[in-house]
Amino acid sequence: MRESHNYKLKLGNRSTSVPGQKKRSTLVANTSGGNPSPFVVARSVALAMGIHFIVMVMICSTIIIINSLSNEAAPISLNETYCGPCPQNWICYRNNCYQFFSEKKSWLQSQASCMSHNSSLLKIYSKEEQDFLKLVKSYHWMGLIQNPANGSWQWEDGSIFSPSQLTLVEMENGTCVVYGSNFKGYTENCSTPNTYICMHGTV
Template sequence: MLVKLMPVKLQGLTLTVVSPVFPAGLYCCYAVIIVLTGAVIVLSVALSLSVRSQEQVSIKNTYAPCGRDWIGFGNKCFYFSEDTSNWTFSQNFCMELKTQLARFDNLEELNFLRRYKGTFEYWIGLHRESPQHPWRWMDNTEYNSSVPIRGVEKHAYLNNKWISSARSYADMRWICSMPNSCILQCQIPFASFLSLSRDAF
């Protein structure tokens, strides 16, 4: 604020009285301050909305927890059966869940399956047409042979130390796998499915 000095004489003394002056420039400064304050508020609100939007996207990309009877590892959920059956029944069981016999995409997933399965043998989703053909997953992609598969049969399973092959009618447990983003849509079938005649498979 600008001031104007005005001399005043009282009984031989000279006093200076300070008188406020409000020129147009001062009003202009007030207007600029108000505009800048408004801009800061608008930017703060915009940044807040942007952060909230990013948090919502992050929540959408977060994997849902695996459902009951499923075990999560990485971005997948695995179901370890307690019953035993042949390879065809095992695959049909997984298909009823809209999943497939287990697939591992790296050594970490394979090591997890080995640790969690304990001493039991489990069917997994590797198969081939003959010993001369390559191993393939259930979606028909070729197995990269990162871990050798023992034996000359057409269907693979996990045993205590490695991956082996067996004939499709061998009786053992099985593992289903799926991306855990599907878990909310998938449920374990009723016991009636398990009671189907396994001879049909």
């Protein structure tokens, strides 16, 4: 009788210990895989904010670079101060109006085109007053031509060329001049097609 009673008691102890162990293991599982700790949450938020900040910086940098590139590509779109009436789409700078024509013509054709717009080919009269021209890219016909009588260089209006106005680089067989960047002119065959710049003073 005693033996059977002891056996039942042992079985009872075993059966009561098993559910307790299951509850304990369930509790451990819940604490390890349930709600994350505050440290994990803070780290996730900081990481997300850092990524957001980096993306915003990259977007702002891209916009700044695009703006700077567009400004470099078209430095001639300046309008420093109001300087009087210029034709539509012409550039007003200081006391002159400028237009950059993209079609390519000979020097004489370019001159005729400027005259039809009541203007003349570009003349450099002051590096200080025309300082934006140093940023111009590519080559354009300007109003500087060689006098066939004596070989001297003069402007379209008949005034004598001065080396202080422009650095002239003489190429072979060139009697007309194209304007390059940074106040440099290059002699060119007058019949060669080039783009050109027209200008006229404001009233």
